[in-house]
Amino acid sequence: MDFTRRDxxxxxxxxxxxxxxxxxxxxxxxxxxxxxxxxxxxxxxxxTLTAPEIAxxxxxxxxxxxxxxxxxxxxxxxxxxxxxxxxxxxxxxAGAHSASTRIRLAGTQDVIAIAQMAxxxxxxxxxxxxVTIGGCGG
Amino acid sequence: MAEGVKPRVxxxxxxAAGEAVVLKTLISHQMESGQRKNADGTPIPRSIxxxxxxxxxxxxxxxxxxxxxxxxxxxxxxxxxxxxAGDLKFTWYDDDGSVYEDVKSVAIG
Amino acid sequence: MKFKAMTAxxxxxxxxxxxxxxxxxxxxxxxxxxxEVVTETAAPAHLSDALDTIYSGWRFREDxxxxxxxxxxxxPGMVFADLGLDQWNKVEGEAGKSCASCHGTPEESxxxxxxxxxxxxxxxxxxxxxxxxxNGCRTENMKAEPYKYTSGEMxxxxxxxxxxxxxxxxxxxxxxxxxxxxxxxxxxxxxxFGQLELSCANCHEDNYGNMIRADHLSxxxxxxxxTYRLKNAKLNQVHDRFKGCIRxxxxxxxxxxxxxxxxxxLYVASRGNGLSVEGPSVRN
Numbered sequence: 152m153d154f155t156r157r158d159x160x161x162x163x164x165x166x167x168x169x170x171x172x173x174x175x176x177x178x179x180x181x182x183x184x185x186x187x188x189x190x191x192x193x194x195x196x197x198x199t200l201t202a203p204e205i206a207x208x209x210x211x212x213x214x215x216x217x218x219x220x221x222x223x224x225x226x227x228x229x230x231x232x233x234x235x236x237x238x239x240x241x242x243x244x245a246g247a248h249s250a251s252t253r254i255r256l257a258g259t260q261d262v263i264a265i266a267q268m269a270x271x272x273x274x275x276x277x278x279x280x281x282v283t284i285g286g287c288g289g
Numbered sequence: 290m291a292e293g294v295k296p297r298v299x300x301x302x303x304x305a306a307g308e309a310v311v312l313k314t315l316i317s318h319q320m321e322s323g324q325r326k327n328a329d330g331t332p333i334p335r336s337i338x339x340x341x342x343x344x345x346x347x348x349x350x351x352x353x354x355x356x357x358x359x360x361x362x363x364x365x366x367x368x369x370x371x372x373x374a375g376d377l378k379f380t381w382y383d384d385d386g387s388v389y390e391d392v393k394s395v396a397i398g
Numbered sequence: 399m400k401f402k403a404m405t406a407x408x409x410x411x412x413x414x415x416x417x418x419x420x421x422x423x424x425x426x427x428x429x430x431x432x433x434e435v436v437t438e439t440a441a442p443a444h445l446s447d448a449l450d451t452i453y454s455g456w457r458f459r460e461d462x463x464x465x466x467x468x469x470x471x472x473x474p475g476m477v478f479a480d481l482g483l484d485q486w487n488k489v490e491g492e493a494g495k496s497c498a499s500c501h502g503t504p505e506e507s508x509x510x511x512x513x514x515x516x517x518x519x520x521x522x523x524x525x526x527x528x529x530x531x532x533n534g535c536r537t538e539n540m541k542a543e544p545y546k547y548t549s550g551e552m553x554x555x556x557x558x559x560x561x562x563x564x565x566x567x568x569x570x571x572x573x574x575x576x577x578x579x580x581x582x583x584x585x586x587x588x589x590x591f592g593q594l595e596l597s598c599a600n601c602h603e604d605n606y607g608n609m610i611r612a613d614h615l616s617x618x619x620x621x622x623x624x625t626y627r628l629k630n631a632k633l634n635q636v637h638d639r640f641k642g643c644i645r646x647x648x649x650x651x652x653x654x655x656x657x658x659x660x661x662x663x664l665y666v667a668s669r670g671n672g673l674s675v676e677g678p679s680v681r682n
Contacts, residue, residue: 203462207682208627208682210629211628211631213462213466283611284612
């Protein structure tokens, strides 16, 4: 019997005695998105967001964003007390339009990346990251 | 300038003209989010680095607006195009008005 | 995903606390593309009746966390080694010296040092941890104030010194003048503490590889200390971790720098003899 945390989580979040912090969502995230896009529609391809499925620790979660030809990428954490994480604006000497960083997540939630493309259109990607309580934090 | 704030940057010392190079930057900074509370329950005020920029010979590579959700000891990895020999300038802007800088020279070769 | 088999087993699982088997992974650690780090090796002779193989804590972490140690510019602990270097070069104390005055550069003088600590100090007539030796030098030779045992300054210095032994095998002596201290540390390792009545061995020898709630239990090796913990986003020392562990058994804990923790550190270090020094490492 070879259980990984992923398998156990898939079985049934409530059923197994796992301490996963409750799913958080935040209306402020929608406001931030609207402010960035002006209400424009967002395509679901064009920006890639890489984030772990399960964060080893919510205090320091590595993520990466990439959007070819993007002017800027905004990252939000929909379940944090305030959703803003960072906005990356690429200058004329940017190489690939990508960036990696480490962020704080207050609990299990969606991390959202919105890219503003050079032609004024927008693209969105999101990734659900599970944030767990450790067993023996010390 | 706050105590113990130190940048640490990985940049190549040389590149081919027009090459895109990977840059890694870290700076030791608490990034006090404003969410934490003292032992007596009073909130600890926010005090973070709120902006990071990288320029090469005065032209922008990247400009990052940073919020309290960026982890302590902020880290960024990104790419810059090196058209000619020159200096990469990295600048971090603190809520308290301090500005931290690091410069790495890149030769063409 | 093997759902049918798992749903059958799930019914069984529901009745027992969620303990899942997740052995150390098979990954290997190479730093900066060139420094090979030994994270798995045969257990030292003194452990032969308890363990066959010893693993670094690195092997029990998620891929994303492991990746943070592969490059010295990804590793957030390294900026603290940089701060340690600033301290190394700083003149302090009435003798008007810095560490550099006697020791030159860390690369020259500190190679292999971390790998053999804690160790016996003949002049002082005691087992010394690295922190105790650093303060010994500061007070006796520099005539400077000692660092507070678990301060950022001490931890920065430990990180700087650990880097100079990175990749070298841990090799602490367990006999001769240190034997009594080692035996005391060994006894403590197997003593149950706290309301939860847990000994170090209960988790780290009997249950390494298992999950304790959402944490992946390691063997509790200390070859990676001082370690940058994602949890508090800073470097942590061995004695701080011991203190946290005992506090987690809901027991009254010992102090960093205490004889009990010095003995325990010596014993726990010897359980890792053969693994590479990894500090500063990155853990959760």
